[in-house]
Amino acid sequence: MGFASSLGNDISPQARYASSVSEPTADVVVIGAGIVGASCAYRLAERGLSVRILEAAPIPAGGSTGRSAAGVRVQFSQATNILLSWKSIQAYREMPEAAYTQLGYLLLVPVAEWPAHRKSVALQRDLGVPVEVLPLEAAQRVVEFVPDGLAGATYGPADGVVDPHGITLGYLRRARELGAHLHLETELLQARALSGGWRLETSRGGFSAGCVLNAAGAWAGEVGRRAGLEIPVQPARRMVYATGPLPWPHRYPLTIDLDSGFWFRSEGARLIFGRSNPADEGFVEGMDWDWLEPTLEVGLARFPWLEQAALDRKASWWGYYEVTPDHNPILGWMPGVEGWANACGFSGHGVQQAAMVGVLMAEEIADGRARSLEIGPLRYERFLQRQAVLERNIV
Structure with a gap:
């Protein structure tokens, strides 16, 4: 009862x-x-x-909530997480306040993780979730990247961003x-x-x-x-760095290099990007500008064209994960x-x-x-x- x-x-x-x-x-x-x-x-x-x-x-x-990078995706490794996200995305699609935008998620997968990742994709598909497996050449037509060490990519066409x-x-x-x-x-x-x-x-x-x-x-x-x-x-602080407007038109999906943890996506005319620092735990406040260099180091190695983007410190922000x-x-x-x-x-x-x-x-x-x-x-x-x-x- x-x-x-x-x-x-x-x-x-x-x-x-x-x-x-x-x-x-x-x-x-x-x-x-x-x-x-x-x-x-x-x-x-x-x-x-x-x-x-x-x-x-x-x-x-x-x-x-207010400091989130606002992405929604179904590409998880466990059934409960996949379904929680998929059913939530379907609800957000029907909610005007959500401002759901079907931007997509592109995951670049290293060789060592490819077998386990493919198993996750099979589970996602079994649960009725739209996920595509892309060869590296096809993924490079979505976002330019250096393919070294990667085995393939997956793309969630229903993934995106919300408000x-x-x-x-x-x-x-x-x-x-x-x-x-x-x-x-x-x-x-x-x-x-x-x-x-x-x-x-x-x-x-x-x-x-x-x-x-x-x-x-x-x-x-x-x-x-x-x-x-x-x-x-436990709280864990996370950075969201922002570039200034890029000099070319773009609509990049939320792209994650699973080898390094570096991610980015389009946010209007600019990009936002970041990378989790596993040592950044507890209620520490403020921007960690010291973490910018190691973040950009791995980001530029995979996406050299990012060098053309200027950082906008005032548009960057930080927030907390709630980690178990x-x-x-x-x-x-x-x-x-x-x-x-x-x-x-x-x-x-x-x-x-x-x-x-x-x-x-x-x-x-x-x-x-x-x-x-x-x-x-x-x-x-x-x-x-x-x-x-x-x-x-x-x-």
Whole structure:
């Protein structure tokens, strides 16, 4: 029996507890007003639950969501990730605020990774996802590159870019139209489980709820600690460098050299590009200009024509990934903890999967179990049972 089913025609235990205190109450409190939290809040409100969204920042989508490179792709190595992204892309196609643009993703694959990559492509195709295998000569007609060390390329024609900020605001607007409340500049300080619900202390006073959904992005681990829970999500800083306008017309797909991790794509008349620094962990703020040289070193080796582009420092930005040990999100109920659920740890692909995650988390909380997609491989229990499987296609 799910949380919503327990409401019935009588007052639920959660509602009985909530009505006994003079403070804001809700069936579900969502922590975080980024794209994942907004999607979940909308779908929960759609199911008839009372929802409050707590956001520590003064604006929604001010963290990882607003600083994303905005790409959406289906080229993952695990079925759950493939389907989460594919179903989300289909939702974004129908959402005006998403501004979905079918730019495509081009992955350049080194020889050593080619057999495993081909297996991933076979899985993607088995799941009904459009992915093309390209010989290097064909890929070079899309983007010029030095082919040394590469075996082939794959291209996702339905992959592309979206407007994460627009999506977040769209979901929040829909949620509020259904009665949800958004509380900005409301930082969670402590959460305590009580009989039939949760008591939350925040920078704006107390809240009570039957259920808490942790969608706090890079801060999800800290949110868990403030509730006495260990949630393995760590922040990792990532750079997005921008060029000035290029002197030629272009519409480059989001192109990733899997050998080095260097990526770029067209952004209007300019390019944006980057490369993850595995040593850049924790809540470190600001641009890392020292990382620009090692990023460009591998980028120019593969794409020598980039030398013609000028860097625009003012247009560059940084943001956080929310990283888990296996680079997969944590979805679903927290084992052994009544009324606490997680939707966090997306390791760089939260924007890509947020639409479907909202549907699944609404099912998880309202019905007791997500049913539209099997999320077993993404549940917290995988860490307890040592069953975590690394997602290979993370950049």
